[in-house]
Amino acid sequence: KQEVTQIPAALSVPEGENLVLNCSFTDSAIYNLQWFRQDPGKGLTSLLLIQSSQREQTSGRLNASLDKSSGRSTLYIAASQPGDSATYLCAARTSGTYKYIFGTGTRLKVLA
Amino acid sequence: GAGVSQSPSNKVTEKGKDVELRCDPISGHTALYWYRQSLGQGLEFLIYFQGNSAPDKSGLPSDRFSAERTGGSVSTLTIQRTQQEDSAVYLCASSPSGPGTGGDYGYTFGSGTRLTVV
Numbered sequence A: 001k002q003e004v005t006q007i008p009a010a011l012s013v014p015e016g017e018n019l020v021l022n023c024s025f026t027d028s029a030i031y032n033l034q035w036f037r038q039d040p041g042k043g044l045t046s047l048l049l050i051q052s053s054q055r056e057q058t059s060g061r062l063n064a065s066l067d068k069s070s071g072r073s074t075l076y077i078a079a080s081q082p083g084d085s086a087t088y089l090c091a092a093r094t095s096g097t098y099k100y101i102f103g104t105g106t107r108l109k110v111l112a
Numbered sequence B: 001g002a003g004v005s006q007s008p009s010n011k012v013t014e015k016g017k018d019v020e021l022r023c024d025p026i027s028g029h030t031a032l033y034w035y036r037q038s039l040g041q042g043l044e045f046l047i048y049f050q051g052n053s054a055p056d057k058s059g060l061p062s063d064r065f066s067a068e069r070t071g072g073s074v075s076t077l078t079i080q081r082t083q084q085e086d087s088a089v090y091l092c093a094s095s096p097s098g099p100g101t102g103g104d105y106g107y108t109f110g111s112g113t114r115l116t117v118v
Helices: none
Strands: A004-007 A010-014 A019-025 A030-038 A044-051 A056-059 A062-067 A072-077 A086-094 A100-102 A106-111 B005-007 B010-013 B019-024 B031-037 B043-050 B065-069 B075-079 B088-095 B113-117
Touching: A004 A086, A010 A019, A019 A030, A019 A086, A019 A106, A030 A062, A030 A072, A044 A056, A044 A062, A044 A072, A072 A086, A100 B043, B005 B088, B010 B019, B019 B088, B019 B113, B031 B075, B043 B065, B043 B075, B075 B088
Parallel strands: A010 A106, B010 B113
Antiparallel strands: A004 A019, A019 A072, A030 A044, A030 A086, A056 A062, A062 A072, A086 A100, A086 A106, B005 B019, B019 B075, B031 B043, B031 B088, B065 B075, B088 B113
């Protein structure tokens, strides 16, 4: 059974700092992994989708990596800004299934 | 439409009443999912629709929950005889195609319906 864990649960950093959010999954036979952002009281916004054949994806200041053998994905945010403050969720889809299993998220606060 | 639309955005209901939550997916998206997000917890899968195939209802927590998707587009999630533990944000997502159909483009989520049972 796939389980997804995100550590830390919460993180505060000063503006301008580079930071890494971590996501671990127990079943390495994943089809793909997706990172989302959730603002308070809002739905989820997709940030990056990494297929199992890929090692990383980049979008602007965001870079997500995937290491299936170790069961880990990281989301790197460069030059953080107060507008990056949100909860970041990762979700893994195991091969042969169609459900995404979500972690409980990392609540990020970037201080001005 | 331009995105996934959910209504109402907020719903307060009395314990024991029935509620209907609506999801209007992106036009042309064949796959539709319902998830539930309870306070302080991750997203919990509820149900999956793919085209005209029978839905996967394995995530529905009890027989008080049901969902349908009419014409392969709009979906309605119905909760009968609501209980306080049903209070949560109900999120709908759609995708251009379901897994195993030749592609997987991830999810696009709606803004959710916040349900409060008092």
